[in-house]
Amino acid sequence: MKLVIINYGAGNTQSVKFAFQRLGITPVLSYSKEEILSADKIIFPGVGHAKAAMDVLRKKGLDILIPQLKQPVLGICLGMQLMCKFSEEGNVDCLGIFNESVKLFEPKLKVPHIGWNKTDGNDDWYYFVHSYYVPQNEFTTMTCNYITQFSAAIQKENFSAVQFHPEKSGQAGEDFLKNFIEA
Template sequence: MKIVIINYGAGNIQSIKFAIKRLGFDAVLSSDAEEIKNADKVIFPGVGEASSAMKMLLNSGLDSIIPTLKQPVLGICLGMQLMCNSSEEGNTTGLGIFDVDVIKFDTSVKVPQIGWNQISNLKSDLFDSIAEDEHIYLVHSFYAPLCNETIAQCSYGLNYSAALQKGNFYGTQFHPEKSSDVGEKILENFLKM
């Protein structure tokens, strides 16, 4: 199985690669359109700021490749947010895969949300063998509101999308690669799709 982690200059690439290695698989880092298109599974990571990350995607031409992919694709954290219509962070236009706009937490909660939270309302094969209210790890100031594509939610001042799915595209606001055994199982479920 060929697993490609999209390498476009944003963030948590090595920790994802190590998590996949712990599951017994190898992943390659690539920004090559053909290599990404020919992968069995694609992981679209992201740590950083939305508008500068989007600029990196535009400069590499990956903004037009990612939405056309047919294999399972997993966006993580900022990767998931960039798959949405837009983000208030840097007034960024996203890839438009998920039909929701990313907005900033209001001042009633401390931002960024850093640490462990619980996921609930699990609605996808991505969460096979994962119990309701398991703990996952998050670091973010912006969120996707609940929408038709929500497959898991978290609560932080309000309920929001912890994960999204549309067809072959999946996104997690949390970091499965930093979410201990639960995150590892979610990654494994994705790799077995």
């Protein structure tokens, strides 16, 4: 199986690579259209700033390519937010795979939401680090409650995405990535 991690300078790219290596898979890190199109499965990672990330994606033509992908794609953290239509972080138009606007948490509790939290109806702990969130919508598959009930995971056709960091979420995270690979 060929797994490609879209390499556009996201902060957690190495960590995601290492997480798959621990599962015995050697992913390819690439931003080349040919490599990405030839993958069986694709990871769209992300740590950083939405506007800065969209600028890089546009420069590399990935803003056109990613929404057209037909293989299973997993977005992580900022990757998930960039799959939406718009982000309040830098007020930037994003990829539009999900017709949602990414919002900044109201500061009713501490922001960023940093640390281990459970998703609703689930006993596993996942590691979250984010100040912006994808609101609940018709494609939400997991929710998490912090300040508001937000989307911890979303899925539409071949595109799935999570707000937490499976690559940093201990055994629960490893199991999650394993499921994505084996599904």
